[in-house]
Amino acid sequence: MTNRIDQPHKLDLVGNPVRISGIGTGHEATLQYRVGDGHDEVTGHFSVGGGAGEHGQFQVQADVGRAAFKLDRLLVQVFEKSPKDGSEINLVSVPVIYGPRIVKGYYGYREHKVVKGDTLSSISKAFYGDASLFNRIVRANPDQISDPDKIMPGQVLRIPIGS
Known part of the structure; x- marks a missing residue:
């Protein structure tokens, strides 16, 4: 297992903030998140596990209140940045419905x-x-x-x- 999003579930109706939780591991214990609709997005990072392959629980709140989303459907993503080239690896995605829209x-x-x-x-x-x-x-x-x-x-x- 690499990374897993346990909340929100597929097509959950979410509000602001978008609460994201799961289990993961990342280079130097850091994972990234992104919440977006293809027109705008909110990004951030958080710590998880011990940094040397250990998996740990995570829970973050993505404040999307200032995002200019144009669609009801958002994509919640968690991923690691490759230490080799900075590319996104171990990406997991969950589509959700954004209630405030x-x-x-x-x-x-x-x-x-x-x-x-x-x-x-x-x-x-x-x-x-x-x-x-x-x-x-x-x-x-x-x-x-x-x-x-x-x-x-x-x-x-x-x-x-x-x-």
């Missing part, structure tokens, strides 16, 4: 289990008071909703909540 003042989400007769518009009306805001739910659940006209009883949807 979906709702202003994002602080978390509620879960809604779809029942027979539900529509995204009716769910949006119940949670936001406005049926036309159903796209927020679609954006927060890209792994579950490929067609906004087709949700199924039993699906558990994330409903992003903000101020």
Whole structure:
């Protein structure tokens, strides 16, 4: 094993700061992180392990509040810089959904289990008071909703909540 990201999980709905944790090892006990959408990114580094091949736990908070992200989907990456040439090695990546791009003042989400007769518009009306805001739910659940006209009883949807 080289590096592993345990949090966030694939397509988790995250806010600011993005909390990154896992297990890793790096040259001189240093690893790098990057959180970005291809338009902007936030980077940093942290210490892990003993520096001579030992693995250790890590937990960092990436403050992405000033980033100018244009997309909902971000890529969280952890990697080591090669001592030979400075290239990125042992890179691990996790795609996530950035809640503050979906709702202003994002602080978390509620879960809604779809029942027979539900529509995204009716769910949006119940949670936001406005049926036309159903796209927020679609954006927060890209792994579950490929067609906004087709949700199924039993699906558990994330409903992003903000101020």
